[in-house]
Amino acid sequence: MAEFKFEIVEELLVLSTNDKGWSKELNRVSFNGAEPKYDIRSWNADHSKMGKGITLTNEEFNTLLEAFRSKK
Numbered sequence: 001m002a003e004f005k006f007e008i009v010e011e012l013l014v015l016s017t018n019d020k021g022w023s024k025e026l027n028r029v030s031f032n033g034a035e036p037k038y039d040i041r042s043w044n045a046d047h048s049k050m051g052k053g054i055t056l057t058n059e060e061f062n063t064l065l066e067a068f069r070s071k072k
Contacts (some may be wrong), residue, residue: 002032004031004032004055005032005033006029006030006031006032006050007028007029007030007032007071008027008028008032008047009027009029009036010027010028010036010039011025011027012025012026012027012028013025014025015040018042020028020053021044021045022042022043022044022051023043024040024041025040025041025042025043026038026039026040029055031055032049037056037057037058038052038055038056038057038058038060039054039055039056040053040054040056041053041054053063054069056071
């Protein structure tokens with residue numbers, strides 16, 4: 001079984017933090033050396049453990065931003 005690697009390339013936003021110290025964050029993350037993607041998920045305080053989340057390509061993230069901007 002191959003080793004799973006990740007690197008938080010850019011920390012963008014902490015959305016919330018729960019009473020156990022886990023934070024839901026928006027970051028740019030590289031998984032297994034791949035091109036970094038936008039990533040929304042929960043992390044423990046030292047970023048050594050992660051919860052389930054969602055990753056978005058640059059194009060998907062821009063589509064999401066445009067959808068929010070067009071809502072009024």
